[in-house]
Amino acid sequence: MQYSWQYDEFKSVGRDYSNPSEVKIYDASHADFRDIVAESQQVLEELAVGKADTLIDFGSGTGTFVLEAARRCRRVHAVDVSQAMLHLARYKAAQAALTNIEFHHAGFLTYEHSDDQADAIVSIFALHHLPDFWKSIALARLYSMLKPSGQLYIRDVVMESTNPLSHIHTFICNQERAGGDFLREDAEGHFREEYSTCDWIMDELLMRAGFVISRKTLVDGVIGTYWCTKGELNRE
Ligand SMILES: C[S@@+](CC[C@H](N)C(=O)[O-])C[C@H]1O[C@@H](n2cnc3c(N)ncnc32)[C@H](O)[C@@H]1O
Numbered sequence: 001m002q003y004s005w006q007y008d009e010f011k012s013v014g015r016d017y018s019n020p021s022e023v024k025i026y027d028a029s030h031a032d033f034r035d036i037v038a039e040s041q042q043v044l045e046e047l048a049v050g051k052a053d054t055l056i057d058f059g060s061g062t063g064t065f066v067l068e069a070a071r072r073c074r075r076v077h078a079v080d081v082s083q084a085m086l087h088l089a090r091y092k093a094a095q096a097a098l099t100n101i102e103f104h105h106a107g108f109l110t111y112e113h114s115d116d117q118a119d120a121i122v123s124i125f126a127l128h129h130l131p132d133f134w135k136s137i138a139l140a141r142l143y144s145m146l147k148p149s150g151q152l153y154i155r156d157v158v159m160e161s162t163n164p165l166s167h168i169h170t171f172i173c174n175q176e177r178a179g180g181d182f183l184r185e186d187a188e189g190h191f192r193e194e195y196s197t198c199d200w201i202m203d204e205l206l207m208r209a210g211f212v213i214s215r216k217t218l219v220d221g222v223i224g225t226y227w228c229t230k231g232e233l234n235r236e
Helices: 020-030 036-047 064-070 083-095 132-145 164-193 199-208
Strands: 054-058 075-080 101-105 118-124 146-159 211-219 223-230
Touching: 020 083, 020 164, 036 064, 036 118, 036 146, 054 064, 054 132, 064 075, 064 083, 064 101, 064 118, 075 083, 083 101, 118 132, 132 146, 132 199, 146 164, 146 199, 199 211, 199 223
Parallel strands: 054 075, 054 118, 075 101, 118 146
Antiparallel strands: 146 223, 211 223
16 A cells, blocks of 8 residues: 555665666676676575576666576566666666566565565665665565565665774775775765665564574675575564
């Protein structure tokens, strides 16, 4: 159900991914500090998804992950609030002749899943677009879209509680070294304007939504990765 007071997830927070010129430079600018194809393949390998499986990617961006997922899964749902991102991802899927990806102009709070419950849900560098309360609503929605024992993989900027300001400062310096002014400003804008949270809040949000965290890493005190499974919800 949508409410008049619901958070507007289609409005840009931080970088404006509705702007086609931002989208055009996305893959090249991220290549300065990450290999998105290699990291996607590694995640898919660990999720061990196969030809019978359905996967949803929230905040699918330029589509690199969904293209890799589509080569292994039965069906992939790519969900993003940016039409410009979806446009580029659709183009890349057509170029690769992949026909098992469904693209949805929607987000964590608005996507309605009408396929079978998913075997896996993935979201990479996207959940921080929502304030914490709305993250909790989003995670409850993701929980309902997953099969029993289905897997949830989340990677995002998440702050360790010890020395967060020093970790953030070091991260911004590293980004500047990797990609000059562009990546420094990108990182500064992230912490100034977006809703990345503390790792202990993220832990609690996931557990209260019913997920079991099977593995968690926090690299350089700011890049959090969560491997979760859908657990039993205690509604007492
Ligand atoms: C930093 S990009 C990450 C893209 C991709 N997952 C990656 O790993 O490169 C964040 C993406 O999340 C999308 N996004 C922002 N808010 C969203 C929301 N509420 N629901 C779904 N996607 C959202 C943006 O449009 C953008 O494509």
